[in-house]
Amino acid sequence: MSDVVDSKSSLKATVPQKPSPLSKTMNKEEEPADLHIPDNYVSHVLKTTKSLPPITWSNLLNEIQWISFTAIFAFPIIGLIGASYVSLRRETLAWSIIYYFMTGLGITAGYHRLWAHRAYNAPLSTQYVLACLGAGSVQGSIKWWSRGHRAHHRYTDTELDPYNAHKGFWYAHIGWMLVKPRRKPGVADVSDLSRNPVVKWQHKHYITLLLTMAFLVPTLVAHFGWGDAKGGFVYAGVLRLVFVHHFPMDFRNAIKWYQYDPTKWTIWVLSKFGLASHLKVFPDNEVRKGQLTMQLKRLKETQDSLHWPSDSNDLPVVNWETFQKQSAKRPLVLIAGFIHDVSGFVEEHPGGAHLINKYIGKDATTAFFGGVYDHSNAAHNLLAMKRVGILNGGHPHALDDKAVPPGSRLKIARYTELNSSASYSSSTAWSDGDD
Numbered sequence: 001m002s003d004v005v006d007s008k009s010s011l012k013a014t015v016p017q018k019p020s021p022l023s024k025t026m027n028k029e030e031e032p033a034d035l036h037i038p039d040n041y042v043s044h045v046l047k048t049t050k051s052l053p054p055i056t057w058s059n060l061l062n063e064i065q066w067i068s069f070t071a072i073f074a075f076p077i078i079g080l081i082g083a084s085y086v087s088l089r090r091e092t093l094a095w096s097i098i099y100y101f102m103t104g105l106g107i108t109a110g111y112h113r114l115w116a117h118r119a120y121n122a123p124l125s126t127q128y129v130l131a132c133l134g135a136g137s138v139q140g141s142i143k144w145w146s147r148g149h150r151a152h153h154r155y156t157d158t159e160l161d162p163y164n165a166h167k168g169f170w171y172a173h174i175g176w177m178l179v180k181p182r183r184k185p186g187v188a189d190v191s192d193l194s195r196n197p198v199v200k201w202q203h204k205h206y207i208t209l210l211l212t213m214a215f216l217v218p219t220l221v222a223h224f225g226w227g228d229a230k231g232g233f234v235y236a237g238v239l240r241l242v243f244v245h246h247f248p249m250d251f252r253n254a255i256k257w258y259q260y261d262p263t264k265w266t267i268w269v270l271s272k273f274g275l276a277s278h279l280k281v282f283p284d285n286e287v288r289k290g291q292l293t294m295q296l297k298r299l300k301e302t303q304d305s306l307h308w309p310s311d312s313n314d315l316p317v318v319n320w321e322t323f324q325k326q327s328a329k330r331p332l333v334l335i336a337g338f339i340h341d342v343s344g345f346v347e348e349h350p351g352g353a354h355l356i357n358k359y360i361g362k363d364a365t366t367a368f369f370g371g372v373y374d375h376s377n378a379a380h381n382l383l384a385m386k387r388v389g390i391l392n393g394g395h396p397h398a399l400d401d402k403a404v405p406p407g408s409r410l411k412i413a414r415y416t417e418l419n420s421s422a423s424y425s426s427s428t429a430w431s432d433g434d435d
């Protein structure tokens with residue numbers, strides 16, 4: 001209860017009642033949408049606003065976004081019917097593929113990198129071309145798309161992310177377009193775009209631009225080029241859109257120049273002709289840190305999927321008498337301060353059972369580490385899996401490499417695990433007498 005009161009008062013404190021000096025000089029459109037949001041915005045919104053009820057079969061019809069629903073289902077149907085009447089010509093196929101990439105670049109180089117992320121600057125000429133090509137991809141206006149995309153990056157995987165990936169694959173890819181969002185996407189500032197003349201122009205004439213660029217232009221090019229207006233409409237127009245919506249061009253940012261990234265190459269070429277400038281480059285050192293983190297995450301998954309020897313904290317500490325008593329009941333061997341239960345392994349020992357039997361109830365450290373046979377890393381790793389206890393006074397220094405099996409000498413640990421491992425050598429549970 002007090003929590004709720006707290007969050008309300010903190011909102012009051014962060015929302016100035018008087019207009020701020022910054023907003024005096026701007027009209028409402030130009031003021032950043034996130035200028036007055038509280039510091040705890042996400043939790044505050046989730047706590048104080050209700051989401052719409054979940055989609056079920058009974059409310060489905062009322063919750064469908066009919067425009068995008070029709071577009072996503074109608075285009076494949078119209079396209080397939082059209083394709084059964086109009087045969088595909090080689091020139092039209094080539095034109096469809098070229099136009100797919102051109103309109104796709106409107107989204108990747110324009111909507112995504114230029115407008116949503118401001119990753120570079122472009123003169124008005126470049127902007128008008130990208131705005132038109134983007135309209136030909138039928139993915140909404142620049143302003144609408146960038147607002148959603150900025151909210152997506154800002155609230156990734158929270159309830160305020162318009163394409164929340166936690167809701168599953170289908171929702172993140174297509175579901176979010178088919179039904180009305182359960183929550184208004186989190187606030188994202190697009191006041192810079194509201195001031196941009198090209199963005200304003202495209203938003204105002206969006207439907208005209210869409211029909212022209214998505215259907216008229218591909219039809220006219222095929223008509224005047226090689227007399228195939230119908231093919232241009234069906235293949236470069238409608239079926240191209242089916243590909244755009246179901247196989248969108250990749251947004252991944254390839255880091256090295258030779259990695260497949262036509263968007264980056266295009267922006268680079270534009271910059272050589274003065275049609276793009278101020279390309280944002282992230283420091284290579286930081287890029288490599290990110291890549292290393294991804295690699296470590298994958299390695300950690302492999303590490304976590306394996307079984308590891310018990311930590312010395314988890315093992316009972318026993319004295320020599322207990323070790324002797326227990327050895328009479330089961331085959332125990334002392335190596336490097338650890339007591340190992342080798343039952344089940346004695347017969348499998350490559351050097352023969354007699355070499356192990358000789359050391360039951362005894363210290364085999366010297367014999368194991370080269371006195372009799374210099375065991376391999378794999379043998380040492382396997383031995384560590386058989387640890388059942390620590391001999392009191394016999395536990396060697398934690399950094400002694402005989403105590404740490406080779407497979408454990410280099411391991412990936414989370415930051416929080418590093419802090420807690422300080423207790424590794426300090427705590428010793430006395431559990432002598434445990435049977």
Ligand SMILES: [Zn+2]
Nearest residue numbers: 112117149153
């Ligand atoms: Zn992005």
